[in-house]
Ligand SMILES: *[C@@H]1O[C@H](CO)[C@@H](O)[C@H](O)[C@H]1NC(C)=O
């Protein structure tokens with residue numbers, strides 16, 4: 406190797422090491438919250454009772470610190486301050502959810518609560534006036550208790566009432582809101598609730614209710630999508646999608662069984678929702694239908710516990726999204742784990758998998774950015790490279806430290822992985838949303854689990870917000886648009 410070649414090589418190496426990853430112009434950054442987790446004002450100004458209000462008040466043991474969201478971060482009163490925090494960070498958009506019972510106190514579209522409408526109008530206007538795009542989730546786990554009393558998501562007609570609610574919200578706010586998410590994480594609100602019996606509504610029905618819930622959720626989503634298409638798209642011109650939570654499942658070993666189990670884990674937790682909407686079949690993944698049908702038969706059920714869609718329902722669900730919202734947190738090693746037929750069905754047994762994390766993963770088992778890149782590639786390959794918005798990604802700690810260096814690392818390496826997926830793999834990802842702007846009420850973990858860029862003092866009546874160093878890091882990343 407001659408001298409010049411050597412110098413050239415050194416320069417190339419230096420350049421590849423030092424050139425920071427550029428973030429494309431079109432790519433947007435935001436933060437997320439949900440109504441129950443931050444708003445408080447649980448019964449303020451005519452708001453009706455949701456399943457989380459009911460659950461926390463009636464089964465306080467269902468939350469580890471026996472807390473509830475009655476006040477939470479008090480965003481119901483502190484929304485102006487929150488918008489200033491968002492503006493300070495410089496986000497392009499903020500994703501938040503609307504509380505169904507703040508708009509429709511008894512769940513039904515017959516009576517709209519003007520104070521609830523005013524709250525969201527104020528909040529949306531404040532965001533828009535500060536150049537922050539509002540991105541709105543219609544349902545983030547807070548079903549009206551009145552509808553729960555009718556069976557909640559296991560009752561297919563809840564899909565009709567969801568459509569009625571959605572139409573009212575589109576009508577009220579759609580002049581300013583151009584990105585809508587119908588449902589957040591149906592896997593969580595069906596599986597955690599009905600499958601494991603954790604959280605609201607305190608109903609357990611593993612292996613049966615969990616699938617009824619899933620069917621209604623997909624129908625509800627599709628109905629809202631088509632209502633927008635029919636009545637609002639022409640005048641409002643927005644996009645409507647759904648947010649699904651997806652892990653990455655890496656095979657535990659290279660055995661055929663484990664490779665199949667890892668694929669099955671993704672198909673049955675993520676494909677369950679994405680396949681009906683984004684695939685050409687408009688139906689559940691074949692492996693899911695086949696496995697639940699077979700286990701149901703061996704358990705002596707006369708029909709599959711996974712209820713089938715009618716042909717007309719498949720037509721309605723297929724293609725019913727303008728984008729796929731993706732919530733991603735974790736990567737797992739997944740292998741096969743078949744359970745014997747014992748007459749006690751469950752979604753877990755239907756999947757026939759087991760999972761754990763590798764303690765040696767760097768930088769840590771909770772920070773596995775290559776898993777997200779692989780998941781984005783899986784989506785691209787399987788569903789013709791749909792438009793993806795990452796609607797949640799976040800780092801959990803229990804200390805609440807302001808010196809949250811792990812969270813800073815997390816944000817950097819995950820955004821870097823997303824940029825690799827975009828630039829090197831041509832995945833059609835256009836947004837990255839950090840969960841969450843504030844420490845909040847994390848469902849059954851109450852206030853013990855911290856995801857925020859801002860610390861919230863839940864002991865103070867002021868709910869004082871204090872930036873962590875991750876807030877500064879995220880702000881700089883957005884401003885410099887490079888990693
Ligand atoms: C709201 O609930 C609180 C308890 O959390 C109660 O003290 C208060 O009276 C209720 N307010 C209304 C308007 O019902």
Ligand SMILES: *[C@@H]1O[C@H](CO)[C@@H](O)[C@H](O)[C@H]1NC(C)=O
Pocket residue numbers: 656657658659
């Ligand atoms: C599986 O095989 C690949 C390619 O040969 C190898 O890189 C990987 O480490 C193997 N995985 C396991 C868990 O053995």
Ligand SMILES: *[C@@H]1O[C@H](CO)[C@@H](O)[C@H](O)[C@H]1NC(C)=O
Pocket residue numbers: 703704705746747748
């Ligand atoms: C299903 O029915 C068969 C025949 O009656 C019986 O032997 C078997 O134990 C039943 N299985 C379960 C899981 O109930």
Ligand SMILES: *[C@@H]1O[C@H](CO)[C@@H](O)[C@H](O)[C@H]1NC(C)=O
Pocket residue numbers: 808810
């Ligand atoms: C913050 O944490 C890092 C690494 O954990 C440590 O090196 C640094 O000294 C800490 N800074 C402060 C101000 O405590």
Ligand SMILES: *[C@@H]1O[C@H](CO)[C@@H](O)[C@H](O)[C@H]1NC(C)=O
Pocket residue numbers: 865866867869
């Ligand atoms: C709450 O905020 C007010 C106004 O900023 C301040 O006067 C008061 O001392 C604060 N109280 C606490 C407990 O932090």
